[in-house]
Amino acid sequence: MARKFLIGGNWKCNGTRENVAALVEVLNEGGEFPDNAEVVVAPPSIFLQTVKDTIRPDIKVSTQNVGKNVRPGAYTGELCASMIKDFGVEWVITGHSERRVGFGCAGESSDLIAEKSKVALDCGLNVIMCIGESLAVREANQTLELVLEDHMAAFLKTLEEADWSRVVVAYEPVWAIGTGVTASPAQAQEVHSAIRAWVGEKVSPAVAESLRIIYGGSVKSSNAAELATCPDIDGFLVGGASLKPDFVDIIKAVEGK
Numbered sequence: 742m743a744r745k746f747l748i749g750g751n752w753k754c755n756g757t758r759e760n761v762a763a764l765v766e767v768l769n770e771g772g773e774f775p776d777n778a779e780v781v782v783a784p785p786s787i788f789l790q791t792v793k794d795t796i797r798p799d800i801k802v803s804t805q806n807v808g809k810n811v812r813p814g815a816y817t818g819e820l821c822a823s824m825i826k827d828f829g830v831e832w833v834i835t836g837h838s839e840r841r842v843g844f845g846c847a848g849e850s851s852d853l854i855a856e857k858s859k860v861a862l863d864c865g866l867n868v869i870m871c872i873g874e875s876l877a878v879r880e881a882n883q884t885l886e887l888v889l890e891d892h893m894a895a896f897l898k899t900l901e902e903a904d905w906s907r908v909v910v911a912y913e914p915v916w917a918i919g920t921g922v923t924a925s926p927a928q929a930q931e932v933h934s935a936i937r938a939w940v941g942e943k944v945s946p947a948v949a950e951s952l953r954i955i956y957g958g959s960v961k962s963s964n965a966a967e968l969a970t971c972p973d974i975d976g977f978l979v980g981g982a983s984l985k986p987d988f989v990d991i992i993k994a995v996e997g998k
């Protein structure tokens with residue numbers, strides 16, 4: 742069965758009330774989306790309510806992170822999985838490289854990210870789990886080692902086979918995020934296909950076949966169509982361009998792919 746493309750817009754820490762409303766309007770007036778595209782946007786938490794209430798029904802909403810605790814409690818600054826579920830949000834993002842690095846604070850480890858992902862899955866949420874290497878790792882020829890044996894291995898250790906049906910893996914090379922440098926289709930395809938083969942071996946061939954592996958890193962409408970022709974690229978996680986009308990063109994770029 743063909744995998745449906747997942748196109749995610751990660752708004753990161755961007756937006757004012759005014760331009761969030763304007764962005765929602767652009768998306769709402771963006772016309773019909775391709776049948777083979779599923780669209781999710783992840784606004785900053787403070788805008789979740791307004792986006793959820795005003796965005797077109799065929800765009801789902803996601804948080805950009807999730808706490809590791811299932812239940813509400815004394816966790817200042819966190820959103821917990823049961824709270825997100827109760828609020829009616831269906832998706833969460835985990836393990837974005839910006840959270841792994843930590844903005845000058847303690848970053849999130851692969852084990853913590855896997856733990857958070859599992860908690861979210863157990864609460865019935867869908868999870869976009871991010872992985873990806875830095876430029877130094879790529880230049881040292883250690884991309885697959887890091888992505889598979891560290892990032893993916895932590896998920897493997899923590900998730901059960903049934904969990905993978907609500908998982909999307911987002912491969913985001915850190916050197917391509919926000920830099921304008923996109924991985925070439927060949928570079929992205931090489932890693933995506935290695936991830937799928939690894940999942941086939943370590944989890945099951947059926948899970949590997951149905952798993953959506955999306956690419957993130959300077960995706961724009963000008964490169965989306967070509968990336969979408971790669972057999973193991975099942976969509977995109979878009980940062981900068983998801984804040985612009987270009988996001989609608991990225992969604993439409995997967996038409997017929």
Ligand SMILES: O=C[C@H](O)COP(=O)(O)O
Pocket residue numbers: 751837913917918919920921957958959960978979980981982
């Ligand atoms: O989550 C999205 C990625 O970090 C990609 O960001 P970017 O499209 O601005 O490069």
